[in-house]
């Protein structure tokens with residue numbers, strides 16, 4: 001049985017582990033704050049322990065919610081020889097023409113549509129949907145129930161909160177945060193936090 005190391009044994013890591021186990025991986029966690037076993041899986045050491053042991057696993061998935069931190073760990077572990085893998089929950093539906101980057105996690109009930117491109121280290125969380133021809137850069141996190149219409153572009157490390165909806169053909173910059181329930185109907189510049197229906201920069205609420 002192939003052996004997967006998951007960095008991060010918190011809530012997100014446990015969700016990833018459930019999907020990975022369902023697709024045939026044996027799992028060990030690495031975590032700086034936890035020891036013993038989590039959901040029956042061994043916590044084999046800390047993050048720096050994983051750096052030293054990276055080549056001993058068939059695959060590694062970084063399950064850290066903070067987008068920039070996740071990307072940094074992917075880079076660091078890869079430089080230590082790690083094989084960074086995708087984990088796709090068996091209930092996720094992914095188009096044959098979609099491209100999904102290494103280190104990306106597709107959660108239960110998610111959908112990635114025709115011609116969509118997802119970078120490395122993305123999270124498409126529970127029941128989130130990415131429609132045709134969307135383009136997500138590295139480290140994008142779509143929280144549970146986010147819906148992207150067709151041809152949406154999202155820059156590196158942006159985070160869309162639970163239940164956001166995005167109109168087709170919209171361009172969202174890098175390091176954007178969109179609050180829960182936002183409806184994004186116009187382009188969003190880099191580094192903005194937007195909320196509301198329609199979504200507006202938080203400072204202008």
Ligand SMILES: CC(C)(COP(=O)(O)OP(=O)(O)OC[C@H]1O[C@@H](n2cnc3c(N)ncnc32)[C@H](O)[C@@H]1OP(=O)(O)O)[C@@H](O)C(=O)NCCC(=O)NCCS
Nearest residue numbers: 125143144160161162177178179180181182193194195196
């Ligand atoms: C947008 C967000 C990041 C702002 O967090 P914050 O900086 O801590 O802001 P606060 O909670 O202090 O709220 C500041 C103001 O914005 C309002 N606000 C916050 N989030 C809002 C939202 N999503 N929609 C509308 N208004 C919102 C608050 O009501 C508050 O208004 P007030 O000053 O009139 O009381 C956060 O509310 C959010 O939506 N996070 C996403 C969470 C999520 O999706 N998690 C999924 C994990 S998988």
